[in-house]
Amino acid sequence: MLTLTSPIETWAHPCRAGAKLAALCGFTLILFALDSPLWLGLCALLTAGVIASAGKRFGLESxxxxxxxxxxxxLVALWHLITRDALGVTIILRMTTAVAAANFVTMTTRLSDMIAVIQRLAKPLSPLIAPKALALAIALTLRFIPTMLARSQTIRESWQARAARPPRWRILLPTTLAALDDAEQVAEALRARGGTE
Known part of the structure; x- marks a missing residue:
């Protein structure tokens, strides 16, 4: 679960984690400020170009x-086709571009570097919450999201291989149990390494 940093070395791996996270935040703000499919399409092409610049193997993994x-x-495309609403193109471009950019940063940044950056930013909150605990929680959440999406897809495919009916809500329980199991394993690993202290 904690190995989402790509082993394929790229030009972005040595870059400072803080700079990459700041660039990602700025880029995401721009994406949500834009409403034109043309400009969002250009942002998507820019993101694809940055990913492609890291090499073919990295691009395929991304x-x-x-x-x-x-x-x-x-789902978004189908809904907006049914409702004949052109806004679906904007939503899809914004969503895929933002996730692709976030994946690029995640894949080229070590978890320890990400935690260090968030910990520094969280220092003003130290009277309320331990910065290291907050940084670890945020970093683990970022790492867990794609892992849980992949896990739910695996569970969905397993269901479809055994039953003719679509799984729909039936995968909620096994997905939840899988998430709890992963969380327990991560907690045990953290305790074995001395926790967040």
Missing amino acids: ARMLRPLLPFVA
Whole structure:
């Protein structure tokens, strides 16, 4: 679960984690400020270009990381086709571009570096919450999201291989149990390493 940093070395791996996270925040703000499909399409091309600049193997791995997003893209596209609303193109471009950019940062940044950056930013909150605990929680959440999407897709495919009916709500319980199991394993690993202290 904690190995989402790509082992394929790229030009972005040595870059400072803080700079990458700041660039991601700025880029995401721009994406949500834009409403034109043309400008969002250019942002998507820019993101694809940045990913492609890291090499073919990295690009393929990055594309694989976007697969769990496909059902959401299909759902949004279907809904906006039914309602004849052109806004669906804007939503899909914004969503896929933001996730692709976030994946790029995640895949080229070590978890320890991400935790260090968030910990520094959280220092003003130290009277309320331990900065290290908050940083670890945020970093683990970022790492868990694509993992849980992939896990739910695996559970969905397992159901479809055994039953003719679509799984729909029936995968909620096994997905929840899988999430709890992963969380327990991570908690045990953290305790074995001395927790967040």
